[in-house]
Amino acid sequence: MEHIKAVIFDLDNTLLDRTTTFRRFAERFMKHYFSHIESADLDLLLERLIVLDEDGYKNKPVLFAELLNEFPWNKERNKPLVDDLMEYYAENYVISAVLMEQAEEVITHAKGKYKMGIITNGRNAVQYGKIDHLGIRDHFDVILVSEEAGSKKPDPRIFQLAMERLNVRPEECLFVGDHPINDVEGAYILGMHTIWMKVNQPWSENNTAKPLHTIHQIQELLSIM
Numbered sequence: 001m002e003h004i005k006a007v008i009f010d011l012d013n014t015l016l017d018r019t020t021t022f023r024r025f026a027e028r029f030m031k032h033y034f035s036h037i038e039s040a041d042l043d044l045l046l047e048r049l050i051v052l053d054e055d056g057y058k059n060k061p062v063l064f065a066e067l068l069n070e071f072p073w074n075k076e077r078n079k080p081l082v083d084d085l086m087e088y089y090a091e092n093y094v095i096s097a098v099l100m101e102q103a104e105e106v107i108t109h110a111k112g113k114y115k116m117g118i119i120t121n122g123r124n125a126v127q128y129g130k131i132d133h134l135g136i137r138d139h140f141d142v143i144l145v146s147e148e149a150g151s152k153k154p155d156p157r158i159f160q161l162a163m164e165r166l167n168v169r170p171e172e173c174l175f176v177g178d179h180p181i182n183d184v185e186g187a188y189i190l191g192m193h194t195i196w197m198k199v200n201q202p203w204s205e206n207n208t209a210k211p212l213h214t215i216h217q218i219q220e221l222l223s224i225m
Contacts (some may be wrong), residue, residue: 001225004193006168008142010177011120011151013199015107015218016130017100018056024096026050029088037098038075045071055200060089094129099136102219107139110225114174115166117142119159121152121182140167153179154186163190174212176221184209195224 012018026049030042031186052058052066064085073079077123080088110116120127127145130135142165146152149161163173170191177183178199188194188209196203196211197218213224 001174003172004114004174004225005172006117006141006163006166007174007176007197007225008117008119008159008162008166008187008192009119009128010175010179010183010197011131012056012122013178013201014183014197015100015103015118015136017098017103019200021093021097021130022053022056025048025089025093025097026053027094028096032092032161033073033080036076037072039099060086064089072184079100082084088199090129094126094133096133097130097133097158099134100218102217102222104136106218106221106225107136109141109222113225115142115168116140117166119153119162119175121146123147129156154189156186156190157188159190159192174225180204180207180209184211195221 009015014145026046029049030046034042034045052063061082064082067085068079068082083178107116116139118131121147124145124147131141131143137143142162144162146158149158151157153159163170171193172219173192174195175183175187176195176197178197179201180196180203184194184196185207194209194211195213195215197215215221
């Protein structure tokens with residue numbers, strides 16, 4: 001790590017515990033819209049919502065359109081529209097955000113040694129909302145959300161923009177992320193060093209990337225960096 005000058009993190013399922021965050025949101029969602037359902041059935045609906053979300057990779061308007069067609073909405077209330085559910089999501093998903101265990105210690109440790117960045121795919125309001133709710137924005141020199149950047153991982157342009165703003169070359173950069181293609185392959189192709197955080201996404205047989213390390217928990221970085 002002696003030649004590394006900057007560490008760039010993915011957000012969801014890397015710094016942010018996306019699995020716990022979405023489950024917390026899903027619990028709020030079910031209580032809000034499905035209080036008329038018995039608790040046992042409510043648990044089944046909750047798990048179905050989590051499956052349909054596809055670990056965050058399902059387009060949200062598509063997800064909510066599916067829920068409107070599939071779920072047992074209260075016939076005594078006006079059935080919401082996709083826009084209503086999107087508004088509820090925007091307000092309540094952000095406040096459900098929670099960091100990975102010891103992520104704050106990792107951020108503090110890395111900030112004392114390297115320039116710091118985040119590259120995350122998503123919408124500005126949601127991604128920045130989560131970052132601000134977690135109180136970590138000021139720890140990073142550069143934060144890029146795909147909506148504002150005009151490109152999304154694994155597009156090389158979003159990685160290049162981050163490196164330009166951090167004033168580092170690819171070989172001086174370490175990228176840490178959970179997605180084998182969007183994070184690890186995208187950064188590796190540009191010449192960055194990478195660490196794969198194995199969470200929910202399986203390694204792709206098509207990957208050519210060779211991460212420096214594979215970790216299962218963010219705190220493992222404390223002994224690496």
